Amino acid sequence: MPPQDSRDDDITLFRQAVGPVAKVHADRAELRPHRPPPRPRQTEADHQRALDALMEDPFQVTDLQPGDEVSFMREGLQRQVFKKLRRGYYRISAELDLHGMTARQAHEALGLFLAEARTQRLRCVRIIHGKGLRSSNRGPVLKSRVVHWLQQRSDILAFCSARPTDGGTGAVVVLLRVNH
Template sequence: MSKQRNPPLDPDESAAFREAVGEVIPIAHDRVSSRPAPPPAIARQRQLDEARVMQDALSDDFHPIELETGEELIFARSGLQHSVLRKLRRGQFCVGAELDLHGMTAPIARQHVAHFLNDARHAGIRCVRIIHGKGRGSSNKGPVLKVKLNTWLRQRHDVLAYCSARPQDGGTGAAYVLLKR
């Protein structure tokens, strides 16, 4: 025995329904417009926690023996292809973002570098330029931020390589930084 899905309506009930609903205007088309899907949720607390960890990961007390003191900055993680470093040195990667550290003290610059690299990584940016200056205005008679940046970048596991920029992009007063994908 099958149930009847739409039992016939009593004419009085049908009339009462039509009176209650009133005049109905049919839809002109049979397509339903949908709103675009909302963007994926951003875990803000997770981002804040990661930013704090990245900032705390940059220590001023890191002094590896191989830290060079010359004019030009250059560093590549072991296993990175020489051709990738060559492309970086030639400025052949598209610079997706830039940070200028001029006029900042080392502690402030450290915070800015940590946030900048974290934001660039989350945005999917592969190559950035950080302008650290040449230290000519420093009371320490040397490029303080350049030395600090060299130290900080080596500590970041998301930094694959970095080197001094081409002369037209800042030369030894700026660095290209290649980030993990």
């Protein structure tokens, strides 16, 4: 057995080499790394599709006038469903007001709004585009473009000018496809 002094020197040297230590209060090691928080991939994809749609649109304008009513019904939709939409049968779950926006801003806002409505599984929404009374001789710019943009989207089943109490020809009521 080595003398006591050499053992004390060994212990002292060991402690100096190791440095300060802290007592471990758990006897189990965490072997699996923590999982990252979940990401809303479908929402991100919807937002990306909305932004991609911004780049595709040539901003075509039709010959709509300020007081003209608009309507659109996707092929295969029952006429009775469209009549109910025109009569205000469906409760409007959300609304987007495009007043004061440029065409580019309105297109982006519309895409994001419809993506969010789809995420929330909304059935009927209102989009206020204005009547275009201040659009000089070009006609209602946003109204024409909103009609064009909505017709291009497969998630839109139908739309029509709102009832006079809901905005009249300055707004459209939109029936969305709801996937279950």
